[in-house]
Amino acid sequence: MVSKRRLKAKDIRNIEGSLFIAPWLIGFLAFVAFPLGYSFYMSFNDVKVQATGIRMVFRGLEHYKYILFTNGGVLYEYLIPFLLESMLVIPTIIIFALLVAILLNQKFRGRGIFRAIFFLPVIFSTGQVVTEFITQGEGDLGFLDRYNIESFVTDAIPGGLSAPLLALLNSFVIVLWYSGVQVVLFLAGRQTISSSIYEAARIDGANPWESFWKITLPGMTPFILLNLIYTIVDLFTFPTNPVISQVTSTDYGRSSALAWIYFTIILLFLGIVFFVFSRLSRAEK
Known part of the structure; x- marks a missing residue:
């Protein structure tokens, strides 16, 4: 019973x-x-929108072959520079957000106001607002043109690396403006580390620099992974993403194939991140 x-x-x-x-x-x-x-x-069909409805003609892998091999420039001309730029943008956002979160965790007057300042752009900005800001040139650093830094970077760094670096600098303000969520996540992660651990470290003679490397950074590792995942997804779906701009509404079949290829690349990117962090976690054990 x-x-x-x-x-x-x-x-x-x-x-x-x-x-x-x-x-x-x-x-x-x-x-x-x-x-x-x-x-x-x-993505496996030719899609025609007609008055009587949607008509599909099966094409198999034709769209995928066209994008990857026949007309590879549609993807690679925009994808490779964007990936190189992402290699610079993602660490910049993560490092900036981590440092700001550590500063905002300190006790000082007006701390709540500064926390709100860093997060408000995430609330008020939409895709169209950010696109308009970049179109008007509001996201770049003004001193680049004033001091002719762009030509200096082009001459000093090879073309394959100078282009993504200049792209990062030209949208640096927007990149940092879009770091509000990462700052909040790091701030929440920093508060999970007990203050008694830092007190014990100070008693043992550890300086702030040693405390950061021995306590703060290891304790923030799960939140670094979380922010990496969020930043990659957010960056790869950014309004000014050059690959997404190639997806048109005139050829639904080919655009769907391009979207799925791009989606697979994002999954591979995330897979690399998970693989690296799993190896790091095993090494720590």
Whole structure:
């Protein structure tokens, strides 16, 4: 009798849990899973929007072959420079956010105001606002043209590296402006480290620099991984992303194939990050 009651109670808890996640599950299936599956299906077809409806002609891997091999410039002309730029932008955002979070964790007057200042741009800025700022040239550093630094960078650094570096500098303000979420995540992570650990380190004679490398940085490792994932996804879906700008509404089949190739590249990028962090965590153990 007792076992039946326990089984019944367990079933009730399962039903309650299913009811709680049902709204999310329905929304995921309707607004995420179905559009993803449908776009994947369109990538193998020529899609024609007609008055009588949508007509699809099966083409197999033709769109993928066209993008990767026949007309590779559509992807590689924009993808490779963007990846090189990302190699500079992502560490810049992570390091900047980490340092700002450590500073904002200190006790000083007006700390709450400064925290709000760093996060407000994330609330008020939309994709169109950021695009307009960059179009008007508001995201670059003014002294680059004033002191002719661009020509100096071009002459001193090889072309393959100077282009992404200049692209980073030309949108440096916007890059740092978009670091609000990372700052908040690092700030939350910093507060998970007990102050008693730092007090014990000071008693043992550790200076702030040693405390950072021995306590703060190891304790923030999970949050560095979290911010890396967020930054990669956010950067690869940025409004001014040159690869996304190639996705047009005139050829749905080919655009869907390009989107899925790009999606695969993002997954590979994230896979590399997970692989590196797993190796680092094993090395620490």
